[in-house]
Amino acid sequence: MSSQSLVSSETTLLRKTAVARRRRNWSKITATYLLLLPGLVYLFFNNYLPMVGIVMAFKRIDFRLGIFGSPWNGLENFRFLFASGDAWIITRNTILYNVVFIVLGIVVGVSLAILMFELHEQKIARVYQTLILLPMLMSWVVVSYLVFALLSTETGFINKTILPLLGVNQPIAFYQEPKYWPFILVLANMWKGIGFGIIVYLSSILSINPEYFDAAKVDGASKWQQIRHITLPSLKPVVIIMVILNMSRMFYSDFGLFYQLPRNSGLLYDVTQTIDVYVYNALMTQNNFGMSAAAGLYQSIVGFILVIAANAAIKKISPEHALF
Amino acid sequence: MNQSMRKENFAWKATAHIVLASLTVLTVLPFVLLISASVTEERSVIANGYSLIPPAFSLAAYEYILAEWGQIGRAYGVTVLVTVIGTTVSLLITSMFAFGLLQKGVPGLKVILILLLVTMLFNGGIVPTYYVYTRILQVRNTLFGLIVPNLLMNAFTVILVMAYIRHNVPAELFEAAEMDGANLFHIFFRIVAPLSTPILATVGLLTAITYWNDWINGLYYITKPELYTIQLLLNQINQNITFLASNASKLGNVDLRSLPSATIRMAIVVVAILPILLAYPFFQKYFAKGIALGAVKG
Numbered sequence: 182m183s184s185q186s187l188v189s190s191e192t193t194l195l196r197k198t199a200v201a202r203r204r205r206n207w208s209k210i211t212a213t214y215l216l217l218l219p220g221l222v223y224l225f226f227n228n229y230l231p232m233v234g235i236v237m238a239f240k241r242i243d244f245r246l247g248i249f250g251s252p253w254n255g256l257e258n259f260r261f262l263f264a265s266g267d268a269w270i271i272t273r274n275t276i277l278y279n280v281v282f283i284v285l286g287i288v289v290g291v292s293l294a295i296l297m298f299e300l301h302e303q304k305i306a307r308v309y310q311t312l313i314l315l316p317m318l319m320s321w322v323v324v325s326y327l328v329f330a331l332l333s334t335e336t337g338f339i340n341k342t343i344l345p346l347l348g349v350n351q352p353i354a355f356y357q358e359p360k361y362w363p364f365i366l367v368l369a370n371m372w373k374g375i376g377f378g379i380i381v382y383l384s385s386i387l388s389i390n391p392e393y394f395d396a397a398k399v400d401g402a403s404k405w406q407q408i409r410h411i412t413l414p415s416l417k418p419v420v421i422i423m424v425i426l427n428m429s430r431m432f433y434s435d436f437g438l439f440y441q442l443p444r445n446s447g448l449l450y451d452v453t454q455t456i457d458v459y460v461y462n463a464l465m466t467q468n469n470f471g472m473s474a475a476a477g478l479y480q481s482i483v484g485f486i487l488v489i490a491a492n493a494a495i496k497k498i499s500p501e502h503a504l505f
Numbered sequence: 506m507n508q509s510m511r512k513e514n515f516a517w518k519a520t521a522h523i524v525l526a527s528l529t530v531l532t533v534l535p536f537v538l539l540i541s542a543s544v545t546e547e548r549s550v551i552a553n554g555y556s557l558i559p560p561a562f563s564l565a566a567y568e569y570i571l572a573e574w575g576q577i578g579r580a581y582g583v584t585v586l587v588t589v590i591g592t593t594v595s596l597l598i599t600s601m602f603a604f605g606l607l608q609k610g611v612p613g614l615k616v617i618l619i620l621l622l623v624t625m626l627f628n629g630g631i632v633p634t635y636y637v638y639t640r641i642l643q644v645r646n647t648l649f650g651l652i653v654p655n656l657l658m659n660a661f662t663v664i665l666v667m668a669y670i671r672h673n674v675p676a677e678l679f680e681a682a683e684m685d686g687a688n689l690f691h692i693f694f695r696i697v698a699p700l701s702t703p704i705l706a707t708v709g710l711l712t713a714i715t716y717w718n719d720w721i722n723g724l725y726y727i728t729k730p731e732l733y734t735i736q737l738l739l740n741q742i743n744q745n746i747t748f749l750a751s752n753a754s755k756l757g758n759v760d761l762r763s764l765p766s767a768t769i770r771m772a773i774v775v776v777a778i779l780p781i782l783l784a785y786p787f788f789q790k791y792f793a794k795g796i797a798l799g800a801v802k803g
Contacts (some may be wrong), residue, residue, distance in 0.1 A: 187676060198711045206610065212689035213611045220602035220619070223658050228624045234633025248636065293528070296521040309525045309790050315533050317796075318781050320718035326774045327535040330542055330555045334769055338538055372532065375587060377796055384797045398510070404517050436721065460631050461699060467723070477630030485627050487749025 235475040235481075258475035267459060268479070275434050275455040281367055284425045287420055289371065290378025295412060296377055298386045312384075314376035321437025326385075328442055332356070341440060359452045362443060366453065369442055370435070385419045386412055418499055425498075429491035432456065432484040456480045541773035543567070550761035550767045566772035576730070577738065577773060583651070584717060584734040591652045591716040596709050598658050598700065603666035604693050625660045635725055650726030651734065656715060662708055665798065670697060707795040710788055717781065735777040744771060 214442035238258055240251040241453050300306040316324070330353040331338050340352040355361055378480040391413065397407045445462075454462075456476060463473035538782070539559055542550065546561035553560060570577055606614055606621075629719075636653065644650035666691075679692045679701075720736035727737060785792075 186513070209608070209689060210611050213605050213608045216601045216605035216689060216693065220658055223598060223692060224620060224624065226642060227655065228628065230637045231633035232627070232628050234636055237633055237636065296524055299517050299521040300525070310793070311530050313790070316532060316787065318714060318785065319778065320736050321772055322720050322721060322736050322743070323778055325743060326739065326771065327539055330538050330771065331535065336550055336554040338555050342556055380793055380797050404513055409774025451627045462630055464635060474630065474632040477632050477717060481630050483683045488512060488626050
C-alpha cells in the first residue's frame with residue numbers, strides 16, 4: 182500500500198468518526214431534551230403561564246371574554262383593595278406573625294438545641310427528638326382537630342378540665358374571642374415547627390470541632406462560658422441565614438395555619454387573616470378574581486423585592502449561601 | 506474533671522432532661538387527647554368534654570367508621586392513589602430534569618437552569634394559577650387536580666438532586682458508558698438512578714408525606730365527594746360544623762345527628778394519621794436527615 186493511500190484512508194477514518202461523533206452529539210442533545218421535556222412542560226403550565234396571567238390584576242374579568250378579552254380597568258382593583266382597609270390589616274398580620282415566628286423560632290430553637298446537645302449521646306435524647314418532630318408530619322387540618330379538642334367551648338379539654346381545676350367555671354368561647362388568637366396561633370406554630378429548628382441548630386452544633394470544648398474544659402471554662410464563647414459564635418452563620426431566608430418569606434404566610442385553626446371564623450379575621458387567606462376568600466367565596474389577583478400581585482411583587490434584598494444581604498455576609 | 510465541674514455538668518444534664526422531657530410531654534399531649542377522645546363514650550364527652558383518659562371506654566366510634574366504611578374507605582383509597590402516583594411521577598420528572606441539566610456540551614441548558622431558578626423568586630400567585638388549572642387545563646374534579654398543581658416538581662428539589670448526582674455519582678462512570686454508545690435514558694435508569702437511591706429515597710419520603718397531607722389542592726379543585734381524600738373529608742366535616750354552628754339560628758331546628766359526633770370525628774382523624782404514626786418509627790431517621798439536608802441549602 183502506498184503511503185498516500187494510507188494517509189487518505191486515515192483521513193476518511195477521521196472524517197467518519199467526526200460524522201459519528203456529530204451524530205452522537207445530536208442524539209445526545211435530543212436525549213437530553215427528552216429528559217427535560219416533562220419538567221419543561223410542567224414549568225410552563227405551573228409557573229410561567231400564571232406569570233402571564235398577572236394581567237388579571239389590571240382587568241375586570243369577564244369569563245365569557247377570557248382573560249385577554251376582558252376590559253382593562255387600570256388600577257381599579259388595587260384602589261378597591263387598599264381603600265377597603267383590608268390591605269392594611271392583612272399586611273400587618275402577615276408581617277407581625279412572621280416577626281414573632283422568626284424571633285421565637287431562633288431563641289427557642291437555639292436554646293433547645295443547646296440542651297439537646299448536652300444529652301445527644303444518650304438514647305433518651307433520640308426519643309425526645311423523635312417525638313418533638315412528630316407534629317411536623319401532621320397536616321393543618323389534623324392540627325385544627327387537635328386544637329378544637331383543646332379549645333371547644335362545649336367539649337374542649339381546657340374549658341372542661343383545666344379551667345374548672347383552676348376554679349374558673351365560666352367557659353371561654355375561644356372561637357369568638359379575637360384576643361386569644363395571637364397566642365394560640367404562635368403556640369400552634371411553635372408546636373408544629375420547633376422540631377425543625379432544633380434539628381437545624383443541633384446539626385450545626387454537632388459539626389463544631391469537639392477539641393474546642395475539650396480545650397475549654399482543660400482551661401476550666403464553665404458550661405455557660407463554653408456556650409457563650411464557642412457554641413453561640415459557631416451558630417451565628419446558620420442563624421443569620423435562617424433570619425434572611427425567613428425575611429424573604431415575610432410577605433407569605435402558612436395558609437393552613439391561618440385558615441384551618443381559626444376555622445375561617447369571620448369574628449377572628451382582624452387578628453387571623455393574612456394575605457394568603459384573604460386571597461383565598463376573595464377568590465373562592467366572593468369570586469372576585471380581579472381583587473384577589475391584585476392582592477396576589479401585591480404579595481408577589483413585595484415578596485420578590487424582599488427575596489432580592491435578602492439575597493444581597495446573604496451575599497455580603499456569607500457569599501457561598503447566596504441563591505444567585 | 507474536678508468536683509465543681511462534675512456538679513455543673515450534672516446540673517446542666519438535669520436541666521436538659523427536665524426541659525426536654527416536659528416539652529416532649531406537651532408535644533404528645535394533644536395526640537393522647539385525640540386518641541382518648543376517639544375511644545370515649547359519646548355521652549361522657551358531651552357531659553365532661555374530651556379528657557386525657559377515657560372515663561367511659563367505648564369503641565362505638567370505630568364501629569361506626571367500619572359500618573360506614575364506604576365514604577371513608579373511598580377517601581382513603583383516593584389518598585393512597587394520589588400519594589403513590591404523585592410521588593412516583595414527581596420523583597421521575599425531578600430526577601430526569603436534574604440529570605438532564607447536568608449534561609455537558611448541550612446548548613441551552615444554562616437558560617433552562619435560569620428559568621428554573623426564576624420560579625424560586627417570583628410566581629404568578631394563586632389566582633392566575635387557579636385560572637390556568639381550571640380554565641385551560643380543566644383539572645377540576647379530576648385526579649389531576651389533586652396531583653399536578655404546585656406539587657409535582659419544584660426548583661429546590663431539582664437542585665438537591667443535581668447536587669447529589671454531581672458529588673456522588675462519578676462523572677467518568679456515565680461518560681464511559683456514553684463513549685460505548687449507551688443512550689442517555691439507559692445511563693439514567695441503569696447507572697445514575699440506582700446510584701442516587703439515598704437522595705431519591707429522602708426526597709420521595711418528603712414528597713409522599715406532602716401528598717398524604719395535602720388538602721389545599723382539593724380545596725381549590727375538588728368539589729365532588731367521590732374524589733375527596735381523607736384530609737379533604739376532614740376539612741369538609743369541619744366546614745359543615747362551622748356552617749351549621751353559625752347558621753343554627755337561621756336554619757331553626759338543625760338535625761345535629763346528621764353530623765359525625767364528637768367522638769366519631771376524632772376517630773376519623775386517628776384513622777387518617779394512623780399510617781404515618783405506625784410508619785414513623787421506621788422512617789424517622791431518614792425524615793430527620795431529609796429536613797436537615799433541606800435546611801442546609803434551603
